[in-house]
Amino acid sequence: MKVFKLIAVFLILVIIAFSYWIYRSLNTPQAHNNNNQYIQIPRGSSPGQILNKLADEGIISSQIPLKVYLKIKGTGNKMQAGEYQFDSPITPLEVLSELNKGKLRTVKFTIPEGFTRFDIAKRINEQFPQNQPAGENPALKLMNDISLIKDIAPEAKNLEGYMYPNTYNLPRTVATQTIINEMVQEFKKVWKPEYAARALKLKMTPHQIITIASLIETESRFDDERPIVASVIYNRLNKGMPLGIDQTVVYIAKMENRWDGIINKSDLESNSPYNTRRFVGLPPGPISSVSDNSIKAALYPATTNYLYYVLNVEKNDKSHKFYATAAEFERGKAAYQAWLKKERH
Structure with missing residues (x-):
């Protein structure tokens, strides 16, 4: 009988000691050498795989305390994939708290007003090279998918003009298609129903308005000047005069992958329908991304006799x-x- 009592007392002491060790381990800050590094937890990782990763990286010294804690609490499924930067020292419970937040390292992705789809594709490749196939840039091909804007501009041949210039905070591992989708969705937030109604009043399609806005965007950087530039475009269209906008010639050179920063005589003589030096009327589509101010200028041009x-x-x-x-x-x-x-x- 005494033996059983001694065993019981011993087991109780072991349990108390183990519980105390678990408690202290969970709440004692532990130093590590990866405080300046991002630890990536892949999507679909199990709690066991996550703890293995943390132990391998030295973020935790032992998996047992957290395994016991997660077993008792039943909260292992709250740990999320992401890219984490853990302070040093840090307690295992603080590590767990961070893992429950689901952090993604973001990249500041800025598209200036007036960028072409070629410029945008290049920037995507520069800032997200790890997401592109080796030696390729799929962004341009994806920009030919007009299903994203068929409700606004069914006649468009690509997404030029419909990817809104802005600064986006994007996950480092974001897919190229997601980047393009987000820029188009941002454009759709800017393009209001009343803009379509105003375009109809001007006897223009939304696609023609965005084309005019892109010409304005590339010609003037001043918001108060853009409606006047718009008036010149409309006045020339009404008189049947070529628009004579050199940026359309630059756009042709970019389309043909030969833009070197200089407009040559041969560029001005191009037979492309985008050449507003040679052909009367609007080019087939926009030649750049457009800001809301340029869209408004295209919709509400100043009244002038300027040509x-x-x-x-x-x-x-x-x-x-x-x-x-x-x-x-x-x-x-x-x-x-x-x-x-x-x-x-």
Whole structure:
């Protein structure tokens, strides 16, 4: 009888000691050498696999305390995949708290106003190279899928103009398709139902409005000037004059993968329907991403008789001077060319 009592007392002492060890282990901060590193927990990892990973990386010294804790609490399924950076020292319970949050390391992905789909695809490849097949950039091919915008612009041939320029915080492992989807969804937040109604009043399709907005975007950086640029575009369209916007020629060179930063004479003579130097009317589609301000300028152009504009050399801030006649424009162009020649020397 005494033997059984002694065994019982011994077992109770063992349980108390073990419980105390578990408690202390769970609440004692432990130092490790990976506080500046991200520990990736893959999606679909089991609690056992997660604890193995943490032990291998030195974040926890023993798996037993957490295994016991998770068994008692039944909360192992709350641990989430993600990329974690653990402080040092840190207690196992604090580690578990972090794992329950599901953290993803994000990348700040910025698309400036006026970026083309070629520029966007290049930036995706630069910032998310680990997500692209070796030697390939699938982004451009994915941008040919117009199913994302068929409700707005069924006649579009690609997503040019419909990927909204903005700064996005994206998971490092994000898929290229997800990046494109997010940019298109951001555009759809900007494109309001009243914009479509206004386009109809102007006897324009939404696709034509976005095309005009892209021309405005590439021509002017000033919000107060954009409605005036829009008026020049509409005035030229109404008179059957070529728009003569050089950025359409730049876009052709980018489409043909030969843009080197300089517009050549051969570029100006291109037979592409995007060449607004040669062909009357709008190009087949947008030539860049567009901001809300450029869309508004395309929808609500200023009322002017201007047909021309040239850079304002007096301000030298990339703003423009506007002209109603060819004679005025030629004088303004001559002043600009004289200034340009002086600057080059």
